[in-house]
Amino acid sequence: MTRSVIEEPQSWTLVEVQKPNLTDEEIRYAVKKLQREPNEVEWAMLEAQWSEHCSYKSSKPLLKRLPSKGPRVLVGPGFDAGVIYIGDGWVVTLHIESHNHPSAIDPYGGAATGVGGVVRDILSLGTRPIALLDPLRFGSMDSLHTRWLFDNVVRGIADYGNCIGVPTVGGEVEFDTFFERNCLVDVVCVGLGRKDKLVLGEARDPGDLVYLVGGRTGRDGIRGASFASKTLAEKSDTERSAVQVPDPFTKKLVIEAILEAVDAKIIQGMKDLGGGGLTCGLSEIAAKAGTGIEIDLNRVQTREPNMQPAEIMISESQERMVLLVREENERKLVNILNKWEIGYAKIGHVTRDSLLIIRRGNEVVAKAPAKFVAEAPPVPRSAKRPEYLDALAEVPEPAMPEDLAQTLIELLSSPNIASKEWIYRQYDHEVGIRTIVKPGQADSAILRLPNKRSLALTTGGNSKQCYVDSYWGTVGVVSEAFCNLVAVGAEPVAAVDHLQFGNPGNPEVYWTFKEAIRAIANYLNAVGVPCVGGKVSFYNEDSMNRRAIKPSPVIAAIGLVESKTPKVLQALSREGDDLIVVGNTSDEMGGSEYYEHIHKLVGGRVPRVNLKKEKTLLRALLRTLRRGDVESLHDISKGGLAVALAEMSVQGHKGVTVDIDTVPNKTSRMDNLLFSESRSRFFLETKPKNSASIVNSFKRLGIPSAKVGTVTDNGIEFLSKRQVIITIPLDEASRAWSEAIPRAMEATP
Amino acid sequence: MVKVAVVQFPGSNCDLDALEILQKTVKVPTDLVWHKDLKEDQYDAYVLPGGFSYGDYLRAGAIAATSPSLETIREATVAGKPVLGICNGFQILVEAGILLGAVLRNAGLRFVCKWTRLRVESTRTPFTNLAKKGQTLRIPIAHNEGRYYLDNDQLAELERNKQIVLRYVNETNIPTKDSNPNGSLDNIAGICNKEGNVMGLMPHPERASLPILSLNNQPDGRLIFDSMIRSFENTVEGENR
Numbered sequence: 008m009t010r011s012v013i014e015e016p017q018s019w020t021l022v023e024v025q026k027p028n029l030t031d032e033e034i035r036y037a038v039k040k041l042q043r044e045p046n047e048v049e050w051a052m053l054e055a056q057w058s059e060h061c062s063y064k065s066s067k068p069l070l071k072r073l074p075s076k077g078p079r080v081l082v083g084p085g086f087d088a089g090v091i092y093i094g095d096g097w098v099v100t101l102h103i104e105s106h107n108h109p110s111a112i113d114p115y116g117g118a119a120t121g122v123g124g125v126v127r128d129i130l131s132l133g134t135r136p137i138a139l140l141d142p143l144r145f146g147s148m149d150s151l152h153t154r155w156l157f158d159n160v161v162r163g164i165a166d167y168g169n170c171i172g173v174p175t176v177g178g179e180v181e182f183d184t185f186f187e188r189n190c191l192v193d194v195v196c197v198g199l200g201r202k203d204k205l206v207l208g209e210a211r212d213p214g215d216l217v218y219l220v221g222g223r224t225g226r227d228g229i230r231g232a233s234f235a236s237k238t239l240a241e242k243s244d245t246e247r248s249a250v251q252v253p254d255p256f257t258k259k260l261v262i263e264a265i266l267e268a269v270d271a272k273i274i275q276g277m278k279d280l281g282g283g284g285l286t287c288g289l290s291e292i293a294a295k296a297g298t299g300i301e302i303d304l305n306r307v308q309t310r311e312p313n314m315q316p317a318e319i320m321i322s323e324s325q326e327r328m329v330l331l332v333r334e335e336n337e338r339k340l341v342n343i344l345n346k347w348e349i350g351y352a353k354i355g356h357v358t359r360d361s362l363l364i365i366r367r368g369n370e371v372v373a374k375a376p377a378k379f380v381a382e383a384p385p386v387p388r389s390a391k392r393p394e395y396l397d398a399l400a401e402v403p404e405p406a407m408p409e410d411l412a413q414t415l416i417e418l419l420s421s422p423n424i425a426s427k428e429w430i431y432r433q434y435d436h437e438v439g440i441r442t443i444v445k446p447g448q449a450d451s452a453i454l455r456l457p458n459k460r461s462l463a464l465t466t467g468g469n470s471k472q473c474y475v476d477s478y479w480g481t482v483g484v485v486s487e488a489f490c491n492l493v494a495v496g497a498e499p500v501a502a503v504d505h506l507q508f509g510n511p512g513n514p515e516v517y518w519t520f521k522e523a524i525r526a527i528a529n530y531l532n533a534v535g536v537p538c539v540g541g542k543v544s545f546y547n548e549d550s551m552n553r554r555a556i557k558p559s560p561v562i563a564a565i566g567l568v569e570s571k572t573p574k575v576l577q578a579l580s581r582e583g584d585d586l587i588v589v590g591n592t593s594d595e596m597g598g599s600e601y602y603e604h605i606h607k608l609v610g611g612r613v614p615r616v617n618l619k620k621e622k623t624l625l626r627a628l629l630r631t632l633r634r635g636d637v638e639s640l641h642d643i644s645k646g647g648l649a650v651a652l653a654e655m656s657v658q659g660h661k662g663v664t665v666d667i668d669t670v671p672n673k674t675s676r677m678d679n680l681l682f683s684e685s686r687s688r689f690f691l692e693t694k695p696k697n698s699a700s701i702v703n704s705f706k707r708l709g710i711p712s713a714k715v716g717t718v719t720d721n722g723i724e725f726l727s728k729r730q731v732i733i734t735i736p737l738d739e740a741s742r743a744w745s746e747a748i749p750r751a752m753e754a755t756p
Numbered sequence: 757m758v759k760v761a762v763v764q765f766p767g768s769n770c771d772l773d774a775l776e777i778l779q780k781t782v783k784v785p786t787d788l789v790w791h792k793d794l795k796e797d798q799y800d801a802y803v804l805p806g807g808f809s810y811g812d813y814l815r816a817g818a819i820a821a822t823s824p825s826l827e828t829i830r831e832a833t834v835a836g837k838p839v840l841g842i843c844n845g846f847q848i849l850v851e852a853g854i855l856l857g858a859v860l861r862n863a864g865l866r867f868v869c870k871w872t873r874l875r876v877e878s879t880r881t882p883f884t885n886l887a888k889k890g891q892t893l894r895i896p897i898a899h900n901e902g903r904y905y906l907d908n909d910q911l912a913e914l915e916r917n918k919q920i921v922l923r924y925v926n927e928t929n930i931p932t933k934d935s936n937p938n939g940s941l942d943n944i945a946g947i948c949n950k951e952g953n954v955m956g957l958m959p960h961p962e963r964a965s966l967p968i969l970s971l972n973n974q975p976d977g978r979l980i981f982d983s984m985i986r987s988f989e990n991t992v993e994g995e996n997r
Contacts, residue, residue: 165867169898170808172769256811259767346790348766433867435898437963438806440773455968574968 027054036384041375048365048373051317052286052380059545061283062383065511066543069524077537079500087128087208087279088198089539091501093567095458098205100134100198103505103563104281105544109251110163110192114156118163118192119253123325125196126173127279130262131208131328133269134200137439138454139168141178141194142466142505142561146187148422148751153182156190158752163253164194165433170255171262175434176442176452179466182422185474185557188549193505195563197464199456204269208278209296215275215331215357217300218340219285221261221349222326224319225310227252257326257349264347265328271343273336280327286320286380288329290363294381301364302355304372316372320365331357390521391514399475402610405602407678411725412733414605416743418646418682419653421604425747447658448576450491450642451566459570463497467562469645472598472684474557476613477519480598481526481560486616486686488564489534490642493625494689496575496632497566502531504541504562509555511545519558527560533618534625536564572633577641579659579718584638585698586663586716589628589705590688592648592672594679600646601682614686624687624710631691631701639692647682649725649733651690656723657741664724665716667732677727692718758988760786761799763829763845765820770806770842770962777965778803782981794825801838801882801984802829804845806898806960816859816901817847826852838882838984839954843899846946846956855949855956856914857906862899863939869898871971872937872959874945875925878918881948882987883955883980892929893922893976895959897937897945902958904940904947914947922946922957 027034027050037045037053045053059065075083081098082090088102106121122139129136141164146153168175173196210217268274276296278288285302293300304319314322332340337353344351358364363380365373408414418424431446443461444453451465467488473480485502492499504527509516531538547556596602597611631637639659643651648670656663667680674680693701698714705712723740725733760778764771771788778786787799810819820826826848833839833854841849849855862868871894876887887893906914914920922945926935931943938958946957957980964970964977 162866169867169900170767170769170811172807254811256767256808256813259769259808259811432869435867435869437869437896437898437960437969438769438773440776440963440966440969443968455966 029054029057033057033384040379046373048317048320049375052320052373055283055321056286056290056380057383058283061287063543064383064386065388065545067385069521072524072528073538074528074531075537075539080537080539081202083537084540087131089501089503090132090205091539092202093456093458093460096202097456097458098134098200098202099462099565100129100132100200101501101503101563101565102128102540103193103195103503103542104128105191105193105505105507105542107189107191107507107544107547110160111189114159115163116251116253118160119167119255120251120325121192121194122164122167123253123255123258124281125194126171126258127281127328129196129198130265131206131277131279132198132200133204133206133274133277134198135266136173136196136262137199137441138197138464139173139175139194140464140466140563141175142468143178143180144186144191144470144559145182147184148182150187153187154752160190160192161430161433167253167255169435171259172438174436174438174442176436176454177446177464177466179468180427180430181468181470183470183557185554188551189547189556191507191547191556191559193561195466197565204272206269206274206277208292209276210292210298210300210331210357211296212275213298213357213359215333216337216353217302217355217357218330218332218351219307219354220328220330220344220351222254222257222324223308223310223350224322224327225324226314226318226322227324229318229322251323251325254326260347260349261326261328264343264349267343268340271339273332273339274330275333276331278329280329282323284321284323290377290380292329293363293377297361299358299360299362299364299377300355301358301366304365304367306352306354308350308352316365316367320373388511388517389514390518392518393515399610402608405606405608407676408605411678411681412735415649415653415733415735416739417605418600418650419740419743420747421600422748422751423600423604424646424650426745427748428745429748429752444495444574444576450494450577451497453495453568461568463492463495463566463568465491465564467491468559469598470557470559471603472613473523473560475597475610477522477558478526479613479615481523482530482616483614483686484560485527485530485562486621487644488562489625490687492564492566493628494640494642495568496572496629497568498629499534499536499564499566501537501539502562502564504538504560505544506541507544507547507556507559507561509546509548513555516555523558523560529618534622573635575632575637575640577639577655577658579655579661579663579692580638582661582718582720583695584692584718585695585714586665586718587691587693587698587701587712588648588670588688588715589691589710589712590685591711592670592674592680592683592685592688594674595683595685596679599682599684601678614684616686620710621687623708627705627708627710628689631704636693636697636701637691638694641690643688643690644684647684648688648690649681653723653740654744655690656737657744660737662719662721662723662737663716664719664726667725667727669713669715671711671713677732757785758800760784760801760803761789761794762786762803762805763789763791763794763825765791765809765823767809767811768805768807768844770960774803774805774842774962777962778981781965781978782985784985791823791825794828797828797831797835800988802832804841804848806843806845809844809848815851817844817851820848821851830854833949833954836951836953838987840883840984841956842960842962843958846958847901849954849956854954855947856910857904857947859901860903860905861901862903867900868937869896870937871896872945873925873935874922874959875929877923878921878948880918880952881921881955882953883983884921885986886979886983890929892925893979894971894974895961895964895977897959899958902938902940904944906941911941917950919947919950920944921948921955
C-alpha cells in the first residue's frame with residue numbers, strides 16, 4: 008500500500024524561531040549555566056519546563072512550609088502523587104490537578120484531558136485509579152456562557168471517567184461571576200495498590216531502556232504548559248491547538264497494560280507525560296536520580312509527518328507514559344503491550360552522565376544537564392496586602408428580610424446550595440464495586456478497601472470567603488474538608504492542596520497566595536495531618552477585564568473508616584428522634600451565601616476556626632459516631648444551620664421542629680443565627696435516650712452543644728420565643744433544592 | 757465441576773467487578789478470559805461484562821460483536837448454556853444478533869447512573885429462576901446507550917415467547933414513564949432469547965450483590981448469579997438421572 012505524504016511548508020511549524028518566552032534573568036541564567044547560547048530546540052524545552060506550570064518557580068519555597076511527614080506517608084510532595092500506607096500491605100495514592108485554561112477554551116476536551124492527566128499521575132506510581140472527585144468553579148448560572156461551559160465540562164468529565172471505569176464519587180461546585188471567563192476545573196484522583204509494587208518516577212539504573220508507551224505524539228497540546236502559565240487573552244480561542252485531544256479508550260488500555268506490567272514487577276521507573284511533554288518527563292525522571300537519559304527522536308511514533316524536534320519534545324499529546332525497563336525484561340513488557348494493542352517505542356536508555364541528550368538519528372539536537380532542565384531558577388515575588396480588603400471588611404449590615412421562610416427557599420434554590428444530582432447522575436459513581444456512600448448521601452464518599460477498613464474522600468473550597476479574607480477563608484476550606492471526613496466516621500490521614508490564583512507577578516495576588524499557604528500549614532499542624540502533594544495554578548484571570556479570579560485554594564482529603572464504625576448518612580431517619588447541634592454560631596457573615604445571594608453583599612467578617620480546639624472537636628465527634636448512637640449527621644456549612652437542616656429533612660422525607668433560641672450562639676440577629684456559616688458545626692440526629700449523654704460529652708470538652716429540636720412527620724419549622732418564625736412544607740423545600748440546577752440547564756439551547 | 761468465564765474485551769470495565777462477585781461472593785469457580793483467548797466453548801456459562809468495549813466507537817458493542825470470541829459464545833448459546841450480557845455485554849449480544857432488537861442512545865441524551873426498580877417478568881431464565889414473577893429487584897444502571905428498541909412485530913414476538921425478563925417500574929411496581937430511566941420501549945430493562953438461556957440486561961447486578969453497596973442493604977443483584985448456580989444444579993441432577 009502506498010501512502011501519500013503531505014509535504015508541509017516550513018511556515019506551518021507551530022514552534023517558531025523567536026525569542027523564548029522566558030524572562031531576561033532566565034535567559035541569562037540559561038546561557039551562563041550552559042556556557043553557550045541554547046539552540047532552538049533547547050530554548051523550546053526550557054520554555055516548557057521552566058513555565059510556572061511545570062517548575063513551580065514562584066511557589067516552591069513557600070510550599071515547603073506545609074507539613075508533609077507522618078507515620079503513614081510513604082511518598083510525599085515532589086512525585087506524581089502522594090502515597091499513604093493503609094495497612095495489610097496496601098497503599099492509597101492521592102493527587103489533584105486542574106485543567107483551567109484548556110477548559111475555558113474547549114470545556115469538553117479540556118475537562119476530559121484534565122481527568123486523563125490526573126489518572127496518569129496515579130498510574131505512574133503503579134497504583135490503580137479507583138476514584139475521582141471534581142471541584143468545579145464557574146461564573147453566574149444566569150449566563151449562557153457559564154451554562155455552556157458547565158454543561159460541557161460535566162460531559163467531558165463524565166465521558167472520560169465513565170469510559171476508563173473510574174467512578175466519580177464526589178466534588179463540589181461554586182458559581183461566582185469572578186469565574187465567568189476563567190472557569191476552574193479540578194480533578195482529584197485516588198489510587199490503590201500494593202506497597203511492594205510501588206514504582207517511582209526515578210531513573211535509578213543506567214542501562215535501563217526508555218519506552219514511550221500509549222498514544223502517538225502529535226501537534227496537540229504544543230506549548231500547553233506555557234499556555235497555562237499566562238493569562239487567557241482574548242485571542243485564546245486561536246490557541247485551541249494548545250488543548251490536548253482526549254482518547255479515554257486508549258487510556259483504559261494503557262491503564263490495564265501498565266498495571267499488568269507493574270504486577271509482573273518489570274517496571275523500574277515510570278513517569279506520565281503531561282504538561283511539558285517529553286521534556287518534563289525525561290528531565291525530571293533523570294534529575295530525581297542524578298542520572299541522564301539519551302533518546303532518538305526518530306524512534307518516537309508521531310501522529311503526523313515532518314514534526315520538528317522541538318515539537319516532539321514539548322508536545323502534550325495525551326495517553327502517553329514513559330517506562331523504564333531492564334533489558335532482560337524487555338520481551339515481557341513488549342508482550343503485554345502487544346496484548347493490549349497499544350503503541351510503544353523504545354526511544355533510548357538511561358545513562359550515567361546526568362545529561363539529557365536528544366538525538367535525531369545521529370545528529371544531537373539538544374544536550375543539557377537533566378537537573379538544569381528540570382529545575383528552573385526560582386523567581387522571587389513580592390507580596391502586598393490588597394487594598395480592597397479594607398473596604399470588604401467594613402460592609403453595612405443588610406436589612407432583616409421580612410419573610411425568613413422565603414429567604415430559606417431562595418437559599419435552597421441558589422445553585423451554590425441546590426442539589427448537585429444533575430451532575431452526579433451523569434457520572435458512573437458505582438463502577439469498581441467500592442462505593443459504599445454515594446454522591447449526595449453524606450458529606451464524604453466512602454469506598455470499600457481490600458482490607459477491613461474503608462476510605463472516606465472529600466473536597467473543600469470556598470472562593471467567596473477566601474476573597475474576603477484569604478487566611479481565614481482558607482483555614483475554613485481545610486476545616487470544611489476535615490469536618491466532612493469526620494462526619495462519616497473517618498479519621499483524616501492526608502490532604503492535597505490545589506492553589507489557584509491570578510498572576511503571581513501582581514504583589515496583591517501573591518500576598519493572598521502566601522496567606523493561603525500559611526492558613527493550610529497552620530491548620531494541618533493543628534490537627535496533625537500531612538499534606539502529601541498538590542498543585543499550583545497561577546495566571547487565572549478574566550480575559551476581558553483582566554481581573555484575577557477570587558483566590559481559590561481547594562483541598563482534597565482522605566480518611567480511614569474502621570470496620571466497626573456504623574454507616575451514617577445525612578438524611579433524617581426516624582420521627583421522634585432528637586436533633587443536636589454541635590459548635591458555636593457567631594456573626595460570621597463574610598462570604599456567606601446569605602450575604603452574597605440574598606443581599607448581593609460582598610464582605611464582612613469571614614468565619615474563623617479555633618485551631619486550639621479543632622482537633623479535640625474532630626476527635627470527640629469521631630468517638631460519638633463510633634459508639635453508634637448517631638442516626639444521621641450533616642456538617643453545617645453553606646447557607647448555615649437552616650440550610651443544613653432543610654437538606655437533612657428533604658433527603659429523609661421527614662420534618663423538623665427546632666427551637667432556634669436553644670442553639671448555642673453569639674449572634675446579634677436572627678438572620679445571622681439562621682444563616683451564618685460559622686465553621687466546625689454539625690447537626691446530629693439521635694434517639695432521645697442518648698441526647699443528654701451526647702450533649703454532655705461535648706460540653707465537658709468545652710465545645711458548645713445542645714438539643715435543639717425533634718424529627719417530625721411535618722414540614723420544616725423554626726420557633727423562637729414560642730412563635731413560629733419559619734414554616735415550609737417539605738415538598739416546597741424539596742422542589743426548591745432539587746429542581747434549581749436541572750431547570751436552569753434544561754433551558755440551555 | 758462447573759466453571760464460568762467472564763470475557764474481557766479491550767475497554768471492558770466491569771470485568772473485574774463481575775469476576776470478584778462470582779469468585780468471592782457467589783463462590784463459583786470463574787476465569788477472566790481475554791477475548792482472543794476464548795477459542796473453544798470450554799466453560800459452563802459466560803458473562804459478558806459492562807464497560808466501553810473498543811471505546812464504544814462506531815456503536816456501543818458493535819466492534820466487540822465482531823470478535824471471534826463471539827463465535828464461541830454463539831456455539832455455547834446453541835448448546836443451551838447460560839450466557840449473561842450486562843450493560844455493554846447486552847449491547848454486544850444485540851449487535852451480534854444473538855438477542856433481538858437494538859440499544860439506542862438514552863432518551864435524555866445524557867449518561868445516567870442511578871438505582872432502579874426492576875420487575876421480574878419471567879422466571880424461566882437461568883438468571884431469574886430463584887425470583888418470583890412480579891418480584892421487585894433494586895439494581896443500579898449506568899449507561900449512555902440503554903434505550904431498548906425494536907419494531908412492533910418483533911415486540912409482539914418477544915411478548916408471545918415470554919422473552920421480556922425485566923421491566924423498570926415505580927414504587928408501586930408499575931412500569932411508568934417516570935420510572936423509565938432511558939426511554940426504553942415498554943420499560944424493558946432485560947430480555948432473553950427464545951430458548952431462554954441467553955439474557956441481556958442494562959442494569960448491573962454485580963453492583964448490587966454485596967449488602968454494603970446496596971440500597972437498604974439488600975443485595976438483590978445476587979439473585980441473578982445465584983439463579984445461574986441453581987441452573988447448574990438442575991442440569992447436573994438432570995444428567996445424573
